[in-house]
Amino acid sequence: MTGEPRAADDGSGVPAAGEKRPAAAGEPRAAGDHVHATMRIVLVCATGVLQLGLSLHPVLVQDCRHRWLAVAAFAALAGVTAVCCGWVLRRRPLPGALVAAGTAVVLAASFCAAVALGPERRFGPADWSFGLVGWHLLLLLLDRVRVLVTVLAAHLAASMGMFLSAGVPDRSALGAAGAAAFAAVNVQLAVIVITRVLQQQTREAAPATAERDHLLTKVLTAQQWEQHQHSAFAGQLGSTLPLLAGLADGELDPRDPDTQRRCALAATQLRRLFAENDEVPDPLVHEVTACVDTAERRGVDVSFAVSGAAVPVPAQVRRELTGPVIAALSAARSRARVSVLRTDEEVRVAVVADAAADVAAAATARVRVEYGVYGDHLRLEAGWRTRQG
Structure with missing residues (x-):
């Protein structure tokens, strides 16, 4: 059969046209890693803004039992964010050891902040650590959804336990605490859902994008092959035409x-x-x-x-x-x-x-x-x- 470019590279300067790139086994995982890397950049920025913009003032001005404990918890949370930046800004997955150690530090900092504030003020306006800790956990465990949900649930249960340990609250205090916890947890769960949706859409779009790129490569290859053939025939005919002209004119x-x-x-x-x-x-x-x-x-x-x-x-x-x-x-x-x-x-x-x-x-x-x-x-x-x- 003639008239078709060969699939393999034949050294003519035209890349393979018929050879389809095999799908890599890690493409879905790569798509998920891309989404997680992008979302982590958003999370590290959001966490830094929330900690410095909304949490620093309560730590410095509000009265609490052990200010040094609150300051230490604040510094520990800031340190976790700063350490994660080294991997997040380079769009690299967080090492497992860093995730485990960071999660432990965040939970310990949450406990210290709650102790410094007092259990009766948990979920109140002065409780700067409850919502902030959830953002740190999102940053650390975004690509480990089951562990993230488990840790968030454990953190919520521990916070509720500390709140109830101060005594049975009245309806207004209980309602305010429930509203604060519901708002914070809903936002964090929404981030998880958005990440999962983006990850699924990216995985679905990856084959279509790869197929489009493959078709574009085939079109460009066919064009290059056609140009190459035109050049080859033109060069050969260029050396043959004088001979034909000489025969036609009777010179040869x-x-x-x-x-x-x-x-x-x-x-x-x-x-x-x-x-x-x-x-x-x-x-x-x-x-x-x-x-x-x-x-x-x-x-x-x-x-x-x-x-x-x-x-x-x-x-x-x-x-x-x-x-x-x-x-x-x-x-x-x-x-x-x-x-x-x-x-x-x-x-x-x-x-x-x-x-x-x-x-x-x-x-x-x-x-x-x-x-x-x-x-x-x-x-x-x-x-x-x-x-x-």
């Missing part, structure tokens, strides 16, 4: 051996160029066969031998390897022998023909060419090392 004599050799050379080059676009298992042998077929149409008796298993050869290297074949077969008078030898280390293409001694093919940076004349026969061999070094 079709009976002249040199003109016949030039026509044979142009025909072989075009046939090999057409064969380059065919979708075949062994492109090198296919292109050499195309050169052989063109020579046989001119009446040249060509024997063709292939040795070794097929190895991947880039398109540009195949052009350079088949150059001696084209040069020798286009100059062959009646007989030629072509051989292709492939190993794991080297690919060689050799031609022996009863051709003129002035036929030669130039070596390139990647392909070495050996040239020799033996009586009435010309031998050209091109070699390419599959492992450069």
Whole structure:
């Protein structure tokens, strides 16, 4: 089948078009990590603003039993936020040891702040630590939802227990405490729900985005391949048109051996160029066969031998390897022998023909060419090392 770019990179400067990138097993997890990293940046900013903007003033001005204990709890919570910033701002997951130690410090700081304030003032206007501790727990345990909900529930239960330990409150105090706890917990649960929704949407959008990128890559690859083919054909036709123009104008004599050799050379080059676009298992042998077929149409008796298993050869290297074949077969008078030898280390293409001694093919940076004349026969061999070094 022709007219389609090959899936593998053939060295023509065009990336693989048909090869679909396999889905990575960690893509859903990567999507979740991206959401958690973004949400943690929001949380670290919110926690810092809440602690410095709303909690610092009560710690400094309000009367409490043990001010030093409240100050120590405030400093511990600020320290946890500061330590987490090192990972959060780099969008990296928090280490497990940091999460465990930070959670313990936050819960201990909450207990110390409650003790310093007094259990009867828990959930009141002076209780700066209850809601703030929940934001610290969100920052630490956002990607561990079950643990986070468990710790938040335990923190709420412990706070309620401390509040009730001061005695049975009246209805107004109980209602105010319930409203404060409900408001704080609702906001924190809303953050968990929002994070889960964003994570799910990101996971659902990831395959669609990957497919869109894949299709865009295929379109760009096809465009590059088409431009490459246009350039290749334009270059080949550019060298053939003067020959055709000379024949049409009568400047070249079709009976002249040199003109016949030039026509044979142009025909072989075009046939090999057409064969380059065919979708075949062994492109090198296919292109050499195309050169052989063109020579046989001119009446040249060509024997063709292939040795070794097929190895991947880039398109540009195949052009350079088949150059001696084209040069020798286009100059062959009646007989030629072509051989292709492939190993794991080297690919060689050799031609022996009863051709003129002035036929030669130039070596390139990647392909070495050996040239020799033996009586009435010309031998050209091109070699390419599959492992450069």
